[in-house]
Amino acid sequence: MSPKILIVDDHEVVRHGVRSILARSRPQWEICGEASDGKHAIESVLLADPDVIILDITMPGMSGLEAAAEISKLGLRCRILIFTMHESERLVSDLRAVGAHGYVQKSQASRDLVAAVETLLGGGTFFGPTLQSEPSKKKEPGSGPSLGRVFSSFVSLCPV
Amino acid sequence: MSTSRVPANDTFFAAPPVTTFDPSRPGHGVQFYTDDAYLVNALSRFIGTALGAGDAAIVIATKPHREGLAQRLKANGLDTTAAIKKGRYLVLDAAETLEKFMVEGEPDWARFEAVISPFIMSVAELTEGETRRVAAYGEMVALLWEQGKIDAAIRLEELWNLLAEKHVFTLLCAYPIRSFFDDKHSHPFSQICAKHSAVIPGEGYSSLDTEADRLRNVAHLQQKEQSLEAVRNAKNQLEKEMAERIDVERKLRRSEQSLRELSGRLLRMQDEERRRLGRELHDSVGQYLAALKMGLDSLQADTPVKAVRDTSGKGLTACLELVEQSIREVRTISYLLYPPMLEEMGLKTAIPWYLDGFAKRSGIQTTFEITPVFGRLPRDLELAIFRVLQEGLTNVHRHSASTTAHVRVMMQDDTLTVEVTDRGTGIPPAIMESTREAVGTLGVGLRGMNERMRQLGGKLELFSNEQGTTVRATVRCEEISAEAGTSVSSGISAS
Numbered sequence: 294m295s296p297k298i299l300i301v302d303d304h305e306v307v308r309h310g311v312r313s314i315l316a317r318s319r320p321q322w323e324i325c326g327e328a329s330d331g332k333h334a335i336e337s338v339l340l341a342d343p344d345v346i347i348l349d350i351t352m353p354g355m356s357g358l359e360a361a362a363e364i365s366k367l368g369l370r371c372r373i374l375i376f377t378m379h380e381s382e383r384l385v386s387d388l389r390a391v392g393a394h395g396y397v398q399k400s401q402a403s404r405d406l407v408a409a410v411e412t413l414l415g416g417g418t419f420f421g422p423t424l425q426s427e428p429s430k431k432k433e434p435g436s437g438p439s440l441g442r443v444f445s446s447f448v449s450l451c452p453v
Numbered sequence: 454m455s456t457s458r459v460p461a462n463d464t465f466f467a468a469p470p471v472t473t474f475d476p477s478r479p480g481h482g483v484q485f486y487t488d489d490a491y492l493v494n495a496l497s498r499f500i501g502t503a504l505g506a507g508d509a510a511i512v513i514a515t516k517p518h519r520e521g522l523a524q525r526l527k528a529n530g531l532d533t534t535a536a537i538k539k540g541r542y543l544v545l546d547a548a549e550t551l552e553k554f555m556v557e558g559e560p561d562w563a564r565f566e567a568v569i570s571p572f573i574m575s576v577a578e579l580t581e582g583e584t585r586r587v588a589a590y591g592e593m594v595a596l597l598w599e600q601g602k603i604d605a606a607i608r609l610e611e612l613w614n615l616l617a618e619k620h621v622f623t624l625l626c627a628y629p630i631r632s633f634f635d636d637k638h639s640h641p642f643s644q645i646c647a648k649h650s651a652v653i654p655g656e657g658y659s660s661l662d663t664e665a666d667r668l669r670n671v672a673h674l675q676q677k678e679q680s681l682e683a684v685r686n687a688k689n690q691l692e693k694e695m696a697e698r699i700d701v702e703r704k705l706r707r708s709e710q711s712l713r714e715l716s717g718r719l720l721r722m723q724d725e726e727r728r729r730l731g732r733e734l735h736d737s738v739g740q741y742l743a744a745l746k747m748g749l750d751s752l753q754a755d756t757p758v759k760a761v762r763d764t765s766g767k768g769l770t771a772c773l774e775l776v777e778q779s780i781r782e783v784r785t786i787s788y789l790l791y792p793p794m795l796e797e798m799g800l801k802t803a804i805p806w807y808l809d810g811f812a813k814r815s816g817i818q819t820t821f822e823i824t825p826v827f828g829r830l831p832r833d834l835e836l837a838i839f840r841v842l843q844e845g846l847t848n849v850h851r852h853s854a855s856t857t858a859h860v861r862v863m864m865q866d867d868t869l870t871v872e873v874t875d876r877g878t879g880i881p882p883a884i885m886e887s888t889r890e891a892v893g894t895l896g897v898g899l900r901g902m903n904e905r906m907r908q909l910g911g912k913l914e915l916f917s918n919e920q921g922t923t924v925r926a927t928v929r930c931e932e933i934s935a936e937a938g939t940s941v942s943s944g945i946s947a948s
C-alpha cells in the first residue's frame with residue numbers, strides 16, 4: 294500500500310508547492326488530505342489515518358504546535374513533520390517536546406522535504422540537516438544587491 | 454432720660470474710652486477683654502460695688518464666668534448668698550435666657566421685654582437703699598457675636614437701650630477682644646461701640662497708669678497695626694499666589710495624566726502595529742516567498758544540466774539566491790517586529806529565540822537564566838516584558854560597548870523580575886543624575902520601558918557605573934497556566 298501524506302498549511306500556495314515537490318519525486322505517495330489549521334488537521338488525521346503529517350506552525354486558530362501535541366496524544370501511527378518558516382536552534386527541543394518527529398524549514402523544502410518524509414516513513418526522525426546546511430557566512434539584513442535598499446529601510450525602523 | 458442713648462453713628466470714639474465703669478450711675482458700658490480672669494475681676498468690681506452699696510444686681514453670664522464671679526466675690530469677703538436669697542441679686546445663664554426671646558435668629562423686642570423687665574423690676578423692689586439702683590451685667594450679645602450673628606448682637610444692644618427708656622439700670626456688657634480678628638469686623642465693632650455710653654478697653658490699655666503710658670501704648674499699637682497690615686497684605690498676596698500655583702499644579706497634573714494616557718495608547722498602538730506588520734510579513738509575504746522558492750527549485754530541477762550554464766540558467770540561479778535572501782530578511786525583520794513563538798510558546802521560549810538572533814546580529818555574547826521556568830502570563834504582560842528586554846538589549850548594543858550581556862528572569866511570590874546586565878562603559882553620570890529627578894530626561898527607549906512598566910503597575914530601575922549597567926523591570930503578575938519546571942540557564946554564543 295502506498296504511504297499516505299496529509300498536508301496542513303494555511304496558505305494554498307505552500308500546499309501547492311509541497312504537492313508539486315512530492316508528486317515530482319515520489320508519485321507513488323498518496324496525498325490523502327489537506328487542512329488549513331490545527332483543528333482541521335486533527336479531524337483529517339482521524340479521518341484519513343495518514344502515515345506522515347506535514348504540519349505548519351503558525352496558522353490561524355489552533356497552531357501547529359498545539360495540533361502536534363494533540364495528535365501525539367491520540368497514539369496513532371501518524372508521524373509528525375513540522376514544516377515552518379521559523380528558524381532557530383531552540384526550535385528542535387520545543388518540537389520534540391510536543392511530540393514531533395521531524396522538522397523542515399520551508400526555504401529548504403526542495404532539498405529536505407522528500408528526504409525528511411522518507412526518514413519518518415522509515416521510523417526515524419529528521420531534525421539535523423537543515424540547520425547544519427545553513428549558509429555559514431550569514432549576510433546582514435540589507436547587505437544584498439537590489440533588495441538591500443528596501444530591507445535596510447525596514448531594518449532602520451526596527452530594534453536590534 | 455438719664456441713660457445712654459448715644460447717636461447710632463459709626464464713630465469708634467462716639468463713647469469715650471474709660472478704664473472703669475461706675476455701677477451707681479445709669480449708663481450702658483461695654484468692656485473688652487483678652488483674659489477671662491481680667492473680665493471676672495472687672496465684673497466683680499462692678500457687681501461687688503453695687504451689692505456692697507445695697508443696690509440690686511443681675512448677672513446674665515456663661516457658667517465659667519458666673520462661677521468665676523462667685524469665687525471672686527467670695528474671696529473679696531462679699532456674701533452673695535444672702536442677697537440671692539433675698540432676691541436682690543439675680544444670676545442667670547446667658548444661653549438659656551437668650552433662647553427665651555430669640556425668634557428666627559433675631560432678638561424679638563416684645564419677648565425680650567417680657568423676659569427681662571420682670572427681672573429688673575423684681576430686683577429693684579428689693580434694694581436696701583432708697584435709690585432702687587440696679588446694676589446689670591450681660592454677655593448674651595457676646596454669645597451672638599461669637600456665633601457669627603453680628604447683626605443680631607447689634608440689635609440686642611439696641612433692645613437693651615430701648616429697655617433703658619422704661620427702667621432705670623446700669624448695664625455692662627463684655628466682648629472678648631479675640632472676636633474682632635478680621636477686617637470685616639471693623640465696621641460692626643464701631644457700631645457696637647456706638648451703642649454704648651462708655652467703652653472700656655481691654656487690659657492691654659486699661660492697666661496702664663498714666664496718660665503718657667497710654668499714648669505710648671496707642672502709638673505702639675498703631676505701629677503694630679501697621680506691621681500687621683503689612684503682614685496681612687503679604688499673607689493675602691501669598692494666598693493668591695498659592696491659589697494660582699495650586700491651579701497651575703492641578704492643570705499640570707491633568708496634562709501629565711493625559712500625556713501618560715496618550716503615551717500608553719501610542720505604545721499599545723505601536724505594539725499592535727508592529728505585531729500586525731511582523732505577522733503579516735512572516736505569515737503572508739514569507740509564505741509566498743517560500744512557495745516561490747519551491748517553484749524556482751522545481752524549474753531549476755527541470756532545467757537540463759547543459760542549460761544551467763546558459764543565460765536563462767544563470768538568471769534562475771540568481772533568482773533563487775534573491776528569493777533565499779528575501780526569505781532570510783523577511784524572517785529577520787518579522788522577528789524584530791514581533792517575537793516569534795511569543796504567542797505560541799510564551800516568554801520562556803520567545804526570549805531564548807530572540808537572544809539567539811540578537812547574539813548573531815550584534816556579536817554580543819549573551820547568557821540567559823530563568824528561575825524557575827514558569828507558565829504563560831497574560832498576553833499584554835508577556836509582550837511588554839519582551840519589549841522591555843528588547844529595548845534593554847538594544848541599549849547594550851548601541852551604547853554600552855559591552856561584549857557580553859546577561860539576561861535574568863526570575864519569578865518569585867507572583868513577582869516577575871527581568872534584568873539585563875552588561876559589562877560596558879556605564880551610563881554617563883550626568884545622565885544618571887538627571888534620572889533621579891525625572892525619567893523624562895532619558896532617551897525614548899528607556900522612557901518607553903519605564904512607561905510600559907508603569908502602565909502594568911510595575912517599575913523600572915537603573916543601576917550603572919564604570920563597570921556596567923543593569924536595567925531591572927519588576928512587575929506583579931500571575932501565571933494563567935502553570936508549568937512545573939526547574940531553572941534553566943544557557944549561554945548563547947555570538948557565532
